[in-house]
Amino acid sequence: MAPTEFDAWMEVVTFVSIGVVAVFTTGMVRRLLIVVGLVVATIVYAILTNGLGLGKPIDGTLLANAAWLGVPHFMAPVFDGHAMALIAPVALILVAENLGHLKAVAATTGRDIRFDLGRIEGYRNYCNKLWNAARYVLLNTEGYDTGIGDAPVQLSLPDRWILSRLQAVTQQVIEAVQYYRFDLAAQAIYEFTWDEYCDWYLELSKPVLLADRADPAALRGTRRTLVQVLEALLRLAHPYIPFITEEIWQRVAPLAGARGETIMCQPYPEPDPALIDLDAVSEMQWVMGFVMEIRRIRSGMNIAPGRRLPLLAQGGSAQDLAWLERNRVFLMTLARLETVTSLDAGTRPPESATALAGEMKLLIPL
DSSP states (O other): OOHHHHHHHHHHHHHHHHHHHHHHOOHHHHHHHHHHHHHHHHHHHIIIIIGGGTTSOOOHHHHHHHHHTTOOGGGGGGSSHHHHHHHHHHHHHTTHHHHHHHHHHTOOTTOOOOOOHHHHHHHHHHHHHHHHHHHHHHHHHTTSOOSOSSSOOOOOHHHHHHHHHHHHHHHHHHHHHHTTOHHHHHHHHHHIIIIIIIIIIHHHHHHHHTOTTOOHHHHHHHHHHHHHHHHHHHHHHTTTSHHHHHHHHHHHHHHHTOOSSOGGGSOOOOOOGGGOOHHHHHHHHHHHHHHHHHHHHHHHHTOOTTOOEEEEEEEOOHHHHHHHHHTHHHHHHHTTEEEEEEEOTTSOOOSEEEEEETTEEEEEEO
């Protein structure tokens, strides 16, 4: 049988098999059976058409994609032509990204990896988080000026903070990879994506983007930061979740001023010392601590998250007072505050729930 004819038959058999599995099984059983079937089909394809591919040069990108699908390196040559066209999209649908990221994060030295469907579900949520973050960024940047031209830009505190944190995380990932600690590299990217970019920065961008009379330079600065940080983050994460990062990058790259046909041919990010801003990091840590303390009071007193609260701020250092004034808009938005009133140090406050931000006492009247 000619190779091209065999390729066509392999596609037909695989599609029919997937259809049968989809009809007679449900849920996780279906996913596992399809994945096993694809791996077996790939092995048969490799043996019958490439002689295991041992004498055929292996493209680095195809090798990486094969590795994240759990396919041995000697089978990487089958990830071309018809087979790659078939397997890649199916693997994306079957959450290959989640399995790949799990393999990286769990690859701690001296540790046996226990296959856990619960953790795969967790990394599915991570991929969903990244996808939804990209949707938010595109919604607020496509068709707008993203600051890649000559027009002036103004960076807010959150902009300077996230850019600084990106440099630190990039350096952390590079150092981890140099020592073959892919688990630490993957975990650093995961935490930055979820805990800093999505949970904090995207929320902090809303007061700027949704302001009634926003400064055009500030809008350009925030939109530029949104797309440039996301574009760099996609390049950082691409070796671990290649398919979803490629899909998102195709939309984000033009907005960030990046050129190229694919993320696979882009250089890996490198830290820029000029963007490290320790003052912004310190100030943002204070802002985040302030917001988390208010949220802790809400949780402890069972106050609805959407209810706006009056806040009394008492005492505090000169630095605390300056940070409070500079970041009043961010604090009132993220902490869902109705008013912020300053009290003199000698004034007796009403009965209140109390927290601290730096040296400043935060009071929510009962």
